[in-house]
Amino acid sequence: MHSSSYFYIIIWFLIPFLFGSGSSSSDSSAKSSLDSLLQQYAFRELTGKRTRNGVPYDAHVPSSLTGVKVSAMILKTHILKRKVCGYYKNFFIPSGIIEEPYVKKLVLVYQNLANWSSFYYPLPGYTYLAPVFGILAYDAHNLYAKYLRDLDIQALEDPISIKFPYVQPAPEGSSPKCVYFYSNNFVQFGHVKDGNICETRVQGHFSVVAEVKVAPSPPPKANDTAPSPSPIS
Numbered sequence: 001m002h003s004s005s006y007f008y009i010i011i012w013f014l015i016p017f018l019f020g021s022g023s024s025s026s027d028s029s030a031k032s033s034l035d036s037l038l039q040q041y042a043f044r045e046l047t048g049k050r051t052r053n054g055v056p057y058d059a060h061v062p063s064s065l066t067g068v069k070v071s072a073m074i075l076k077t078h079i080l081k082r083k084v085c086g087y088y089k090n091f092f093i094p095s096g097i098i099e100e101p102y103v104k105k106l107v108l109v110y111q112n113l114a115n116w117s118s119f120y121y122p123l124p125g126y127t128y129l130a131p132v133f134g135i136l137a138y139d140a141h142n143l144y145a146k147y148l149r150d151l152d153i154q155a156l157e158d159p160i161s162i163k164f165p166y167v168q169p170a171p172e173g174s175s176p177k178c179v180y181f182y183s184n185n186f187v188q189f190g191h192v193k194d195g196n197i198c199e200t201r202v203q204g205h206f207s208v209v210a211e212v213k214v215a216p217s218p219p220p221k222a223n224d225t226a227p228s229p230s231p232i233s
């Protein structure tokens with residue numbers, strides 16, 4: 001079977017799954033303009049000098065985004081499909097990665113939103129235990145391109161794992177969860193592996209969060225709320 005057929009099968013499999021447990025967020029334009037801005041800063045690092053494939057290049061970010069870290073790495077897609085790329089910053093890239101639509105070379109843009117995580121990815125009812133890390137793929141054909149649409153990548157064999165070097169302890173009574181922000185605006189939660197690892201098969205933004213439990217209000221006294229029994233005549 002052609003690999004793009006696999007891709008569609010997996011997407012069809014994912015759709016009910018995402019709709020089932022996901023929720024859309026409303027502030028998607030701030031996120032996509034951030035992605036687009038960071039794509040331009042990342043690509044800037046790849047132009048005007050000789051760059052090697054498979055090597056991460058750290059980008060400059062505007063002073064208005066101090067703290068955010070961005071890198072870019074060019075990869076040939078036939079290598080991504082067949083070979084384990086290993087760690088690219090906090091992401092372990094296994095073999096079996098395909099992209100849609102097909103391109104010859106792609107740029108993997110890495111983002112670490114650091115202290116801007118909850119600003120760009122607010123998640124009411126949850127607290128961040130780690131920064132938001134993002135990985136997005138773009139066509140490497142024109143490194144001067146702006147407002148590029150990200151490519152869909154898919155891990156067909158092992159999932160891509162995201163390692164969070166430091167996960168803060170969860171508040172009392174709450175446990176850490178992986179959170180997945182997909183490009184199509186769905187938010188999903190999953191299990192944390194080995195204390196600091198989340199896994200994904202597609203591009204997006206990822207972090208570890210914990211639910212913030214609202215302090216339970218004291219239960220109302222039985223005779224405050226219970227309606228007095230109506231006399232039975």
Ligand SMILES: *[C@@H]1O[C@H](CO)[C@@H](O)[C@H](O)[C@H]1NC(C)=O
Nearest residue numbers: 065066067068115116117119
């Ligand atoms: C993040 O930290 C930098 C300093 O490292 C600061 O300039 C910036 O305003 C902070 N961002 C937020 C959203 O607090």
Ligand SMILES: *[C@@H]1O[C@H](CO)[C@@H](O)[C@H](O)[C@H]1NC(C)=O
Nearest residue numbers: 219220221222223224225226
């Ligand atoms: C019900 O309220 C009265 C006072 O209004 C109180 O003396 C009594 O202990 C209460 N009973 C229960 C079961 O809370």
